[in-house]
Amino acid sequence: MAEVAALEHVEPASPGGPEVAGRSPWALAGRRLLRNRFAIGGLILLLVIIAISFAAPLYADHVAHTNPFENNLNGHTIVNGKRVALMQQGGGILHLGETPLGPTWDVHHYFLGADQNGRDVASRVLYGGRSSLEVGIGSALICCIIATVLALLAGFNGGLIDVVLSRLMDVIWAFPVILLAICVATVLLNAPDGVGVGPVRITATSLWLPTLIIAFIYLPYVYRPVRGQVLSVSEKEFVEAAIAQGASGSRLLFSEVLPNVITVVIVLFPLMIATTILTEATLSFLSIGVQPPNASWGTVISDGQQLLYTRPWVAIAPGILIVLTVLALNLLGDGVRDALDPRARLRIEG
């Protein structure tokens, strides 16, 4: 195995020379990741989506000149130099009722048309992307951090802590994810004057609520593989060597175990973001995720649901962005896993 590793980075030994800089496992993983075109493509796509989503206020204020959070039922806009009403009478298939303006493909004037409240769909999709990414990345981050801390506590200490934490996680695991999220969200959303502990209060319209709910329901999905890795690393001889040297518990945990466990978390993280973004969209679509006035991709799809036959772009645009984001994250996640693969390379080398 060492021969394989040696072949990979051919480097002439320099006897007598100055200290040879070693290539850390992290640097090697980074190089492998950079060489993976799909992963880098995914990363670039993800960064573009993040950039345009976080530019939402710039777009709404300086390009489209609209307020996407305000109803605009009597508004007008300019299409091909002509003044057009946002809500058109009988524009639909049955020529009944009001139909919002369709896509104009003009970035300054309702690029993707209007929704049923006369709001600019393009701006709402961008704002929605901001919320979706914030909730998705935030919940994946919180989930990974909490699950890792719990897994280290449980796996490293064993005994009662391990039994209690692992059974708790099993209870969460036992519920279907979406069902559990719906239950928790419904209860918390209907709590009078928000939820909170002590001085911290989260109102129902805050993005923190869906973020924390989603982080909670996915805890066991990170906890389990990380705990498994903690258990397997803790039995390695280098941990025994550190014990025989007289290393303290915290030294063992942070210096020996954690650096060898964190790779699992890093591999899981992008894949978790993809999952949490999908969950957020699901919850928001069911109107128990991101609450108005905030928009998210899920709520925009939900808005577009009634207009599916007349103005399909309202639902399609956020749908495409969700698909692209999840695809980008999965490509990146696979690349990170291949680069850091704890199963193949680290086991051989470790």
Place this chain on the structure above:
Amino acid sequence: MSSQNGGETLLRVEGVRKYFPIKKGILIQREVARVHAVDGVSLEVKAGETIGLVGESGCGKSTLGRCIVRLHELTDGSISFEGRDISRLSRRELQPMRRQMQMVFQDPYASLNPRKRVGTIIADPLRIHGMGDRSEVRRRVSELLELVGLSPEHINRYPHEFSGGQRQRIGVARALALHPKLIIADEPVSALDVSIQAQVINLLDDLQDDLHLTYVFIAHDLGVVRHVSDRIAVMYLGKIVEISPAEELYQRPIHPYTEALLSAVPIPDPELSARRERIVLEGDVPSPITPPSGCRFHPRCRYATEICAQEEPPLVPHGGKGHMAACHHPLDANPTPTADASPGPADG
């Protein structure tokens, strides 16, 4: 290796037992059985000698090694180092003792943290024990690297950039960092290529002379042990069945198990090899959860009689030079209980 027998007793292992509980139950775990990994082992190691510990996989030799450096808590018995009982010391009280004895591990791939630089790996024990400031630690690490035959320029490299033999040298350097008196080498060469094995064994040999080390050398290969040991203890299912000066064991094995082990050592001469009678042990090693009654070797022993199943043979001297064995039907036996026997190094 060096044969300076007759030094002071450095390590005394007395009646050590280590049972691993087998637990069942979801929330409330109860013990359903025990693995008798080490079951009443007594041993004395003198300063400067090398004692080889041999036996099949699962006979408890590694567990015994780990018990000595207190990686496992003892179920029973005591271990004293330089006359001081260390088997009941708390973590903190044990800390200064940790310096005195270190371990070299079997698997050079699992025994070095892949996320640390070699310099850090070797410096860690120095830092843990607060020995020296930054520059002193650095100098000492370079010294140690040179001592084990590696180039100090490699201080910033990671373990994956070394071969198995080099990694094992790093493991040895780490064990030596604290100037220990005793080194438990747990099959230090089993995972290496044969050509590299010799290098590492010679390194350990040289270091012993230079640094006045005492080794407990664990191996499953009698060939390797013969080369390094002053005395050899043969273990079977958690017990020492025979202990003897190294050469004596090869020339005059007393326990049938030792005889069988020796007959499995390959002889490089094909003619000699063909003439030799090979004793093939039948059956598997019995389960250490429910060890056999009486002599633990009796189900596989070709000399076994009724008494072997009923009575456990004590470890008694057979001839002088501290040769002891635990058998009802000793081979080549002319037991001279006390007459000309120098006091046995291990009292059973």
